[in-house]
Amino acid sequence: MKILVVGSGGREHALAWKLAQSNRIQMVLVAPGNGGTALDPRLQNLDITDPEQLADYAHKEQIALTVVGPEAPLAAGIVDIFRERGLKIFGPTRRAAQLESSKDFAKAFMERHGIPTARYQTFSDAAAAHSYIDEQGAPIVVKADGLAAGKGVVVAMTLEEAHGAIDMMLSDNRFGDAGARVVVEEFLDGEEASFIVMVDGKNILPLATSQDHKRLMDHDQGPNTGGMGAYSPAPIVTPQLHARVMREIIQPTIQGMAKDGIPYTGFLYAGLMIDAEGNPKTLEFNCRMGDPETQPIMARLKTDLVSVMEHAVNNTMNEIELEWDRRTALGVVMAAGGYPDDPKKGAVITGIPAENEDSMTFHAGSVLEQDELKVSGGRVLCVVGLGDSVRVAQKHAYDAVDQISFDGMQFRRDIGWRALKR
Ligand code: AMP
Ligand code: GLY
Numbered sequence: 001m002k003i004l005v006v007g008s009g010g011r012e013h014a015l016a017w018k019l020a021q022s023n024r025i026q027m028v029l030v031a032p033g034n035g036g037t038a039l040d041p042r043l044q045n046l047d048i049t050d051p052e053q054l055a056d057y058a059h060k061e062q063i064a065l066t067v068v069g070p071e072a073p074l075a076a077g078i079v080d081i082f083r084e085r086g087l088k089i090f091g092p093t094r095r096a097a098q099l100e101s102s103k104d105f106a107k108a109f110m111e112r113h114g115i116p117t118a119r120y121q122t123f124s125d126a127a128a129a130h131s132y133i134d135e136q137g138a139p140i141v142v143k144a145d146g147l148a149a150g151k152g153v154v155v156a157m158t159l160e161e162a163h164g165a166i167d168m169m170l171s172d173n174r175f176g177d178a179g180a181r182v183v184v185e186e187f188l189d190g191e192e193a194s195f196i197v198m199v200d201g202k203n204i205l206p207l208a209t210s211q212d213h214k215r216l217m218d219h220d221q222g223p224n225t226g227g228m229g230a231y232s233p234a235p236i237v238t239p240q241l242h243a244r245v246m247r248e249i250i251q252p253t254i255q256g257m258a259k260d261g262i263p264y265t266g267f268l269y270a271g272l273m274i275d276a277e278g279n280p281k282t283l284e285f286n287c288r289m290g291d292p293e294t295q296p297i298m299a300r301l302k303t304d305l306v307s308v309m310e311h312a313v314n315n316t317m318n319e320i321e322l323e324w325d326r327r328t329a330l331g332v333v334m335a336a337g338g339y340p341d342d343p344k345k346g347a348v349i350t351g352i353p354a355e356n357e358d359s360m361t362f363h364a365g366s367v368l369e370q371d372e373l374k375v376s377g378g379r380v381l382c383v384v385g386l387g388d389s390v391r392v393a394q395k396h397a398y399d400a401v402d403q404i405s406f407d408g409m410q411f412r413r414d415i416g417w418r419a420l421k422r
Contacts, residue, residue: 003306004029004046004058006078007069010333010364010382011291014298015067015305016043017362022306029063035349035373036363036381051078058087065090065313068266071288075101075147079266088313092266092287096257099268099285103183104145106285113256115249117282120185126170132184133162139187144169146178153224155187188283190275191418193234194293195245198308199254201263203317205308206246208300208324209237210293211418216340218414225340226379229415231330231390232296235422236274245272245280253285265312269293295362295382296329330393331384332401332415336365336375337408343378347407352381358396359385361404375406390419 001024005016013036020028020042030037031054033045048054051073058066066082068074068091077094091097098105110117122145123129133140142165144152152175156162162184169179194212198205211234216222237245249270257264269286289297298305302323311317336343343365352361352373362384365377381404385397394416401411 001025001064001306002027002029002061003309004031004054004063004066005069006031006054006066006073008032008034008364009069009291010362010379011289011294012069013037013362013364014295015069015289016040017360018298018301018305019067019309022304024306034363035366035368035376036361038368039373051076051081054078055081055085055087058082059085064088065309067091067309069288071097071100071147071286074266074287090266090309090312092264093262095262096264096266097287099253099257099264100287101147102145103143103284104181107183107185109256109260110282113252115252115256115282116280118186118188120183122181122183124170124181126166129166129170129182129184130163133159133166136184136186138162141185141187142166142169143183143185144175144179145181145183146175148175148178151175152178188273188275188281190273191236192283193237193272193274194230194290195237195250195270195272196289196293196297197250197268198312198317199264199266199268200312200315200317201265202258202315204246204250204254205317205320205322206242206250207322208232208297209234209242210290210297211236212290212293213412213415216335216410216412218412223340225335227290227292228333228335228412229331229382230290230293230296231328231393231416231419232293232300233328235419241274241278241280245270249280249282291364292331292333292379292382295331295384299329299331299360299384299386300325300327325386327386327388328390328393328419329384329386330390330397330416331362331382332397332411333379334381334383334401334404334409334411335379336377337410339378339410343375344408345375345377347375349373349375349380349404349406351403351405353400353403358387359383359400361400380406380409390416394420
């Protein structure tokens with residue numbers, strides 16, 4: 001059978017890599033893909049991004065099912081378009097994707113269904129937002145309502161920063177429509193974890209736990225990024241906490257969406273903040289898998305992902321269980337010079353070691369040009385190491401990272417530090 005993966009990042013490379021391991025697969029197409037998916041003989045890039053044209057292609061080429069990686073096509077309604085044409089696709093509908101595409105929708109939903117999250121108010125009027133911030137005091141968090149490619153959140157430690165964020169979003173319209181409304185919310189302190197599940201409309205299948213590293217530099221310094229590394233499992237998510245998150249956050253979310261007439265299908269990613277007493281709150285929902293969390297998670301998945309996806313699109317996920325490699329997987333992101341503000345493109349990438357038992361490299365911002373791999377985006381590679389402990393997984397990842405080179409490359413040396421500290 002042929003399967004289509006929509007997207008071009010490390011997440012999509014990892015999903016396609018895992019799907020292609022199934023012996024039932026004839027071809028995995030990745031649209032549009034990247035340099036890594038171009039190099040893998042079991043994968044084929046497809047230069048189409050328009051959802052209607054992708055549906056035409058899926059119909060014509062008899063694609064058995066489609067898996068969507070990023071949020072933008074989901075928010076644009078790719079799942080609705082495919083389903084209207086009778087094509088199997090795994091992801092949320094446009095309306096369900098509002099859990100990610102509108103922070104105001106997500107906050108109002110959580111409030112309505114009693115799902116633990118930070119206190120908040122939504123504003124489109126700058127003066128009202130400024131006076132609310134003065135009332136509440138700092139630290140405080142300002143978020144653009146819409147999708148802003150990970151740049152729409154300002155965690156303001158001072159009132160000045162918070163007022164500046166309101167000016168930027170509501171007065172200067174720096175994010176256009178996405179910032180025409182802002183959510184101002186309570187600052188939550190604690191440790192973050194990524195909690196990702198698959199949902200077929202009714203049944204919920206949790207994936208292995210993971211933790212991301214958002215800041216650019218070691219010791220969590222520097223600007224926020226899309227993620228500089230991740231590992232799985234995340235030891236902060238104990239079995240007790242796992243059960244609580246399922247009971248207090250995930251199940252009420254899926255039931256609440258069904259009750260509101262917007263049944264949820266697809267990956268659902270709850271970004272959690274866990275306080276010092278171990279209480280989880282929801283920072284945000286993403287209606288997709290995390291990047292780079294997907295890379296270590298897929299490196300640990302032992303179950304055939306094709307069969308998992310078939311159950312997911314046929315609403316029979318209650319019939320399967322997922323089996324995981326017991327080892328830790330740890331992924332280090334190698335980013336372009338200038339990332340995240342102004343990534344420099346064009347550098348030649350050399351030295352990527354062949355995949356082996358202990359490590360593999362997933363591509364994101366890379367392109368293959370006349371047999372040469374070149375940097376084409378901010379996060380270029382995610383190098384994953386596997387090992388019986390976090391330390392061994394980390395060593396395997398960095399042994400591979402140290403063989404790779406491109407001009408301007410940036411990466412953290414401390415991925416996994418929270419797990420090592422435990
Ligand atoms: P979001 O896109 O909403 O997850 O926000 C991006 C990042 O900002 C999160 O991963 C957190 O590190 C931080 N953040 C978001 N909301 C809060 C909050 N209420 N309190 C503290 N940090 C937050
Ligand atoms: N790693 C964070 C995200 O995918 O949103």
